[in-house]
Amino acid sequence: MLALKCRVNVIIVTAMFEIIRVENFSPSTFLWEVIAPEIAQAARPGQFVIVRSDERSERIPLTIADFNTDEGTITLVIQAAGKSTDQMRAYRVGDSILDIVGPLGEPSEIENFGTVIVVGGGLGVAPVYPILRALKLHGCNTISIIGFRTKSLVFWEGRFRDYSDETIIVTDDGSYGQMGLVTQPLKEILAARHVDRVIAVGPLVMMRAAAETTRPFGVRTIVSINAIMVDGTGMCGSCRVNLAGEIKFACIDGPDMDGHLVNFDELIIRQRRFVKYEKQSIEMCKNRCQE
Amino acid sequence: MSRIARQHSAHLPPKTRATNFKEVVCGYTETEAVAEAGRCIQCKEPLCITGCPVRINIKGFIHLITKKDYKGAYETVTEANLFPSICGRVCPQERQCEAACVLGKKREPVSIGLLERFVGDTARQSGRHQTHEIVSTGTRAAVVGSGPAGLACAYDLAKAGVSVIVYEALHMPGGVLTYGIPEFRLPKEIVRSEIDNLKRLGVVIKTNSVIGRLHTIEDLMGRLSFDVVFIGTGAGYPSTLNVSGASLNGVMSANEFLTRVNLMHGNDFPRYATPVGAGKNIAVIGCGNTAIDSARTALRLSPDNVYIVYRRTLEESPARKEEIRHAMEEGVQFLFRTETKEIIADNEGWVIGMNCRSKDEAAAPDFLLNVDTVIYALGTMANPLIARTTPGLKTDKAGYIETEDLMTSIPGVFAGGDITRTKGTFTTVIHAMSTGRRAAAGMLKYLESRRQT
Ligand SMILES: Cc1cc2nc3c(=O)[nH]c(=O)nc-3n(C[C@H](O)[C@H](O)[C@H](O)COP(=O)(O)OP(=O)(O)OC[C@H]3O[C@@H](n4cnc5c(N)ncnc54)[C@H](O)[C@@H]3O)c2cc1C
Ligand SMILES: Cc1cc2nc3c(=O)[nH]c(=O)nc-3n(C[C@H](O)[C@H](O)[C@H](O)COP(=O)(O)OP(=O)(O)OC[C@H]3O[C@@H](n4cnc5c(N)ncnc54)[C@H](O)[C@@H]3O)c2cc1C
Numbered sequence: 067m068l069a070l071k072c073r074v075n076v077i078i079v080t081a082m083f084e085i086i087r088v089e090n091f092s093p094s095t096f097l098w099e100v101i102a103p104e105i106a107q108a109a110r111p112g113q114f115v116i117v118r119s120d121e122r123s124e125r126i127p128l129t130i131a132d133f134n135t136d137e138g139t140i141t142l143v144i145q146a147a148g149k150s151t152d153q154m155r156a157y158r159v160g161d162s163i164l165d166i167v168g169p170l171g172e173p174s175e176i177e178n179f180g181t182v183i184v185v186g187g188g189l190g191v192a193p194v195y196p197i198l199r200a201l202k203l204h205g206c207n208t209i210s211i212i213g214f215r216t217k218s219l220v221f222w223e224g225r226f227r228d229y230s231d232e233t234i235i236v237t238d239d240g241s242y243g244q245m246g247l248v249t250q251p252l253k254e255i256l257a258a259r260h261v262d263r264v265i266a267v268g269p270l271v272m273m274r275a276a277a278e279t280t281r282p283f284g285v286r287t288i289v290s291i292n293a294i295m296v297d298g299t300g301m302c303g304s305c306r307v308n309l310a311g312e313i314k315f316a317c318i319d320g321p322d323m324d325g326h327l328v329n330f331d332e333l334i335i336r337q338r339r340f341v342k343y344e345k346q347s348i349e350m351c352k353n354r355c356q357e
Numbered sequence: 358m359s360r361i362a363r364q365h366s367a368h369l370p371p372k373t374r375a376t377n378f379k380e381v382v383c384g385y386t387e388t389e390a391v392a393e394a395g396r397c398i399q400c401k402e403p404l405c406i407t408g409c410p411v412r413i414n415i416k417g418f419i420h421l422i423t424k425k426d427y428k429g430a431y432e433t434v435t436e437a438n439l440f441p442s443i444c445g446r447v448c449p450q451e452r453q454c455e456a457a458c459v460l461g462k463k464r465e466p467v468s469i470g471l472l473e474r475f476v477g478d479t480a481r482q483s484g485r486h487q488t489h490e491i492v493s494t495g496t497r498a499a500v501v502g503s504g505p506a507g508l509a510c511a512y513d514l515a516k517a518g519v520s521v522i523v524y525e526a527l528h529m530p531g532g533v534l535t536y537g538i539p540e541f542r543l544p545k546e547i548v549r550s551e552i553d554n555l556k557r558l559g560v561v562i563k564t565n566s567v568i569g570r571l572h573t574i575e576d577l578m579g580r581l582s583f584d585v586v587f588i589g590t591g592a593g594y595p596s597t598l599n600v601s602g603a604s605l606n607g608v609m610s611a612n613e614f615l616t617r618v619n620l621m622h623g624n625d626f627p628r629y630a631t632p633v634g635a636g637k638n639i640a641v642i643g644c645g646n647t648a649i650d651s652a653r654t655a656l657r658l659s660p661d662n663v664y665i666v667y668r669r670t671l672e673e674s675p676a677r678k679e680e681i682r683h684a685m686e687e688g689v690q691f692l693f694r695t696e697t698k699e700i701i702a703d704n705e706g707w708v709i710g711m712n713c714r715s716k717d718e719a720a721a722p723d724f725l726l727n728v729d730t731v732i733y734a735l736g737t738m739a740n741p742l743i744a745r746t747t748p749g750l751k752t753d754k755a756g757y758i759e760t761e762d763l764m765t766s767i768p769g770v771f772a773g774g775d776i777t778r779t780k781g782t783f784t785t786v787i788h789a790m791s792t793g794r795r796a797a798a799g800m801l802k803y804l805e806s807r808r809q810t
């Protein structure tokens with residue numbers, strides 16, 4: 067693995083980023099704790115990094131799921147969604163990542179908003195955790211709703227309970243917690259009492275559903291846009307988002323955006339931009355990417 | 358006056374080069390260079406020099422080429438321009454030094470760019486580089502951005518004994534030289550080797566470092582105790598395409614397209630994991646340098662058709678005429694005086710065509726261009742990140758950093774290159790370098806004045 071990383075050029079300081087902990091939450095979801103002291107120091111909830119594992123890899127945006135200034139580490143929770151994230155599963159403790167750039171994006175707004183519902187679904191569960199923690203530490207009354215497909219995929223329940231006044235877990239198949247989608251308890255709570263803000267992080271369809279659920283209640287709803295990115299610095303426009311007719315870039319204006327203004331339909335279509343290439347890549351790599 | 362004709366450098370034949378990324382212009386052989394240098398009449402008042410933004414002693418270095426003193430020629434050029442192999446290739450000479458050369462009045466001007474390139478390339482091939490005695494001053498400078506402005510600034514500061522750290526947002530240094538200008542015009546090996554020259558001066562380049570996020574300008578001047586800072590972050594924020602369909606699949610900015618190919622090696626997908634996402638029929642909207650680079654790059658991914666769709670005429674295009682000619686030879690199809698009305702898609706959101714309107718009386722006014730990919734190259738703007746995260750930094754309305762003698766509104770913080778703009782100047786590599794160097798001079802003066810107080 068290290069053999070590929072031969073770009074040794076004395077003046078160009080790319081500190082390699084060593085993985086010091088790997089935890090598997092399920093066959094497809096895993097955690098890396100990586101040594102990155104400068105990033106850990108600067109990171110705020112809601113921000114992300116872009117990872118390029120080796121010389122030939124894509125630049126992959128990943129939310130900073132936790133950061134520890136004392137240890138100088140950041141935590142990433144990754145769901146193997148396609149070729150690049152799948153290959154990341156092969157990394158073990160002691161392996162190093164070639165490039166990690168960050169923190170990127172605007173930090174989430176954190177203050178005592180009153181009552182806040184934090185919704186995390188699928189790969190959004192980990193990224194929403196630092197936001198939840200910060201909100202609680204700022205005095206919010208926090209309710210978290212986290213959704214998984216099935217019981218075996220549930221992780222970090224304890225962490226969520228530690229910083230939530232109420233924790234609701236839902237599974238698609240009802241094998242744990244409530245059965246159904248995160249929008250059901252969300253709607254029930256909104257109907258029953260006053261809520262000041264909702265923060266929803268997860269797949270685009272889930273965030274769209276959450277925004278539609280809260281819209282009739284007029285509760286400000288923040289979503290985290292996971293648009294396809296390349297540079298993450300506002301240079302390529304790949305991550306553009308239509309926010310009520312205005313073009314914004316998720317990487318520098320976001321990733322947090324007002325869920326009631328985001329044009330999700332456009333984003334969902336754009337999310338499929340590379341589907342045919344991804345298939346091709348996986349196919350072709352079965353034979354020749356080991357070269 | 359000299360009677361031999363201007364020496365033309367060999368070019369790869371259009372058919373061959375349109376299928377690969379090899380450099381198109383081969384450059385002079387020694388014989389050609391010496392012959393071309395012989396055409397210079399060594400004017401008493403060399404006008405060429407007034408056309409060069411960094412005032413290279415053109416007459417002087419050309420004279421040394423006729424004497425085959427290439428070492429001397431290299432030293433002469435690098436007094437004013439640190440990267441001759443780069444500028445010799447990418448400068449719009451026909452608008453600068455060569456436009457001013459007296460020979461151009463009656464015949465063709467001296468081919469100054471190709472000669473400069475020859476000097477740079479010869480030096481590189483013989484492992485020659487500038488040598489400097491560096492006396493450390495004990496001061497520290499941070500340079501933000503490793504494009505031509507930042508690199509030139511770092512170079513001069515390092516030579517003067519300042520310890521320099523360059524922070525670069527991407528994983529590779531070079532700015533537009535690396536992610537924008539394609540390999541077939543400027544081989545990356547050259548950029549790398551010119552950057553290696555900085556290594557010899559002890560400059561440290563920290564990649565993956567987005568200033569404004571990892572550290573703010575305030576952090577650099579405070580917590581990280583740099584004495585001076587230079588901001589050379591370029592103006593890479595792509596302007597948006599304001600037609601219906603701009604968000605469809607298959608529509609991307611030229612920056613995205615070029616980055617996917619140049620920086621991420623998408624042309625070598627899937628060996629490199631980043632796809633380009635360009636189809637078989639590609640339209641590029643715009644006709645500046647970036648548009649031409651995109652069209653020629655697109656052509657090399659072997660599609661069926663590549664079009665340039667431009668609302669004005671050939672004469673009005675700001676691109677270098679030589680590059681337009683290259684593009685035409687290679688097979689890019691130009692649609693001048695053609696406006697993009699809307700981009701249309703199939704029901705899954707994939708581009709299937711572009712409705713255009715021609716302003717040419719002869720042509721059918723409205724037509725559908727069958728394309729599956731639309732690349733827009735409509736210019737770029739100031740990136741707002743640094744301004745947003747730096748309280749007290751003055752910018753103009755469009756977000757460009759305002760400077761006085763290249764110092765910003767924050768004492769000790771300088772800026773140059775595309776992120777600052779001077780009325781009446783083009784944003785070019787050589788202009789960026791020249792502001793970088795002038796800023797370095799200002800920074801040294803600032804450091805000196807601070808030492809005295
Ligand atoms: C700000 C942000 C934060 C993110 N945080 C996390 C996280 O914490 N954990 C996590 O597992 N995933 C996260 N993602 C998504 C993750 O980046 C993608 O899953 C990953 O890039 C997919 O790459 P792949 O090659 O494995 O899959 P592919 O086969 O390339 O694609 C799988 C899916 O991911 C989407 N995708 C592909 N490339 C990108 C890209 N460059 N940027 C965004 N989406 C892409 C595709 O549209 C597709 O739907 C985040 C994305 C963004 C923009
Ligand atoms: C496709 C294309 C072709 C061109 N062709 C020519 C040509 O043939 N001849 C010519 O003379 N000019 C050409 N130009 C213009 C020329 O490249 C630019 O004018 C020049 O590169 C500007 O230099 P710069 O140093 O100001 O900025 P850039 O080259 O843009 O470099 C800025 C650097 O700063 C980095 N950066 C940005 N923000 C941050 C941050 N917050 N923290 C850290 N780093 C940051 C960027 O990643 C980048 O590496 C072309 C431009 C393009 C886009």
Ligand code: SF4
Pocket residue numbers: 408409410411412413415438444445448449450453454455469470473787
């Ligand atoms: S730097 Fe550019 S303008 Fe100056 S002499 Fe060289 S090619 Fe001409």
Ligand code: SF4
Pocket residue numbers: 396397398399400403404405406415416457458459460467469
């Ligand atoms: S103006 Fe032309 S001919 Fe005169 S010195 Fe300069 S390059 Fe030579």
Ligand code: FES
Pocket residue numbers: 294295296297298299300301302303304305306315316317318
């Ligand atoms: S990722 Fe390129 S502009 Fe946002």
